[in-house]
Amino acid sequence: MVPNAAGGGYDTTARTVAVVLEQEGITERPEIFNLEGGSGGVGLARTVHERGNPDLLMMMGLGVVGSVHTNDIAADLDQVTPVARLLSEPEVVLVRTTSEHRGLRSLVRAWREDPGSIVVGGGSLAGGPDHLATHLLAQAVRIDPRKVRYRQYDGGGPLLAALFTGRVDVAVSGVLENIEQVRAGAVRVLAVTGEHRVPGVEAPTLQEAGVPLEFANWRGFVAPPGLTPRERARLVSIVTRMHDSPSWREAEQANGWTDAFLTGHAFGSFLDEESARVRELLARLGMEPGEQQVTP
Structure with a gap:
């Protein structure tokens, strides 16, 4: 089942x-x-x-x-x-290829300056992996998790659609649900949340990007x-x-x-x-x- x-x-x-x-x-x-x-x-x-x-x-x-x-x-x-x-399976932090944020540090700077200006999308409800990873990331970069604007979507497909159309600025989701779009260059990966890099994904871990978090x-x-x-x-x-x-x-x-x-x-x-x-x-x-x- x-x-x-x-x-x-x-x-x-x-x-x-x-x-x-x-x-x-x-x-x-x-x-x-x-x-x-x-x-x-x-x-x-x-x-x-x-x-x-x-x-x-x-x-x-x-x-x-x-x-x-x-x-x-x-x-x-x-x-x-x-x-x-x-x-x-680690999560990935994704943005559109047209995003001004080419690395995680740029995103974090903008997020800290105005937490309400960044909408983060995930494919899980509260308590699920995308929700928890988003709020733990906010906490790790010294943003009050209560100020996070998190939008929930019913899985990876609707989440990617929201990212492409600009309804969310950032997507936090699992590797498996996004691997084909990542490999095709349809999205930009700013970081992966696991202990190690993911083969075939050109992105640093959070630790390598200066964020003290593994998820x-x-x-x-x-x-x-x-x-x-x-x-x-x-x-x-x-x-x-x-x-x-x-x-x-x-x-x-x-x-x-x-x-x-x-x-x-x-x-x-x-x-x-x-x-x-x-x-x-x-x-x-x-x-x-x-x-x-x-x-x-």
């Missing part, structure tokens, strides 16, 4: 996984379906409802963690079965609650075999992903830590649970 629309980061990752599973002969004809709503919250609730189903995996990441804290949904991460974290999204799988130890081990084994295959390594390289494999109980502990981290970040931004603060 992909808990958002087709064409987004979760969807592309899940479909890549399905291709690799078939190519490597691990499973036959895996079915993928999309269940949109609540920034992943509807999919999470459906997964919890599927208690005891050993044949369902839900693709998830930081955006679903954020949805738990910003949407009123009848499900929580401690109700699902953690299977595996697959990868991490990455991640993606992985959870399953319904109520599985037996044997059923859980089977799912972990399937994902592990897929992860260890040459086809998956090629997919990681092609999409600019960083391997971040973690399974079972260790992944469960990571989910607990991420949930606490997002809760703390939202509190620091002055957001109460269930609140969607998106600046017009």
Whole structure:
């Protein structure tokens, strides 16, 4: 299950996984379906409802963690079965090719001088990776995060359209959702938010640009609650075999992903830590649970 629309980061990752599973002969004809709503919250609730189903995996990441804290949904991460974290992916800071800002320092100077003059777009709601990366970046360059003008769009496609037409001045989004436009030279990348540069993307990391921040999204799988130890081990084994295959390594390289494999109980502990981290970040931004603060 992909808990958002087709064409987004979760969807592309899940479909890549399905291709690799078939190519490597691990499973036959895996079915993928999309269940949109609540920034992943509807999919999470459906997964919890599927208690005891050993044949369902839900693709998830930081955006679903954020949805738990910003949407009123009848499900929580401690109700699902953690299977595996697959990868991490940095965000990119994008501007139009016609933008006056040719580097991150220029953007930061203008942002500091007048925070209200810069509209930043993202493809995630409050608590999602684009939203968190934007506000953490503001904080790292000594801009009050409460003064950030953040506009939310439904994924990378609408966000890029808003950037091209000038409805936003800057876009903060995942590498995967923008890699083709970046490689085609349709947008200018000012920085990537991860620890290392992204192959094929001619842009420095935030650290290299003088900003003391590293940030990455991640993606992985959870399953319904109520599985037996044997059923859980089977799912972990399937994902592990897929992860260890040459086809998956090629997919990681092609999409600019960083391997971040973690399974079972260790992944469960990571989910607990991420949930606490997002809760703390939202509190620091002055957001109460269930609140969607998106600046017009």
